[in-house]
Amino acid sequence: MEFSLIILFALSLIYISVTTRVKDYIRLLGVQGLVLFVIAIVELHEINLANFLLILVETLVFKAIFVPIFFERIRRKNLESEKYLPGNFSLMPILVALGGIVFSFMLSNYLYDDHLKAKYFAIAIAAIIIGIFLIVSHKQMLIHLAGYIVIENGIFLLSLAVGGDMPMIVNTGALLDIFASVLVLGIFLNLVGDQTGHQLHTDDLSELKD
Secondary structure: OHHHHHHHHHHHHHHHHHOOEHHHHHHHHHHHHHHHHHHHHHHOOOOOHHHHHHHHHHHHHHHHHHHHHHHHHHHHHHOOOOOEOOOOOOOHHHHHHHHHHHHHHHHHHHOOOOOOOHHHHHHHHHHHHHHHHHHHHOOEHHHHHHHHHHHHHHHHHHHHHHOOOHHHHHHHHHHHHHHHHHHHHHHHHHHHHHHHOOOOEHHHHOOOOO
């Protein structure tokens, strides 16, 4: 089951790298959140209320429910006239996604350790690489937010890869930081979107005036 979940998450990374539909980004983030919830439950060694609630809030509530709803609200408010991202289909995203996944698995084999869960480590590094790629390869601010969420998903898997209690605390801190960033940037997109009347690009930031 774990291997199937890893494959499903990897497929979502490839798809999110090549899609040109804004709604697909939102759906895929929800799918990733749901997959992470199942993975975390499978990996939960000690089932108690505190651990279960932490996983429930961090994955199912925030990643699988709140983020897609929040992004969809932004899309409907600012992106109704732009159902597709600008740009033509390119092999570059596919090559980056596949290359990132292959590189991550090679790195996990090179760094083999008894305390390191290689399958989670590999897909975690791949998620971080692809999240960064989304940020640097798109000008749309909403896709930048999606990239941050993908990176945080990678951090979550990285915490599962190293095991123990402390990584969960570190991951929770990262989640709170991402939550605050997404919330602030989401509000910013809403406010600026009202003024520009179209999808906000990074180029628009240089044109903002007091």
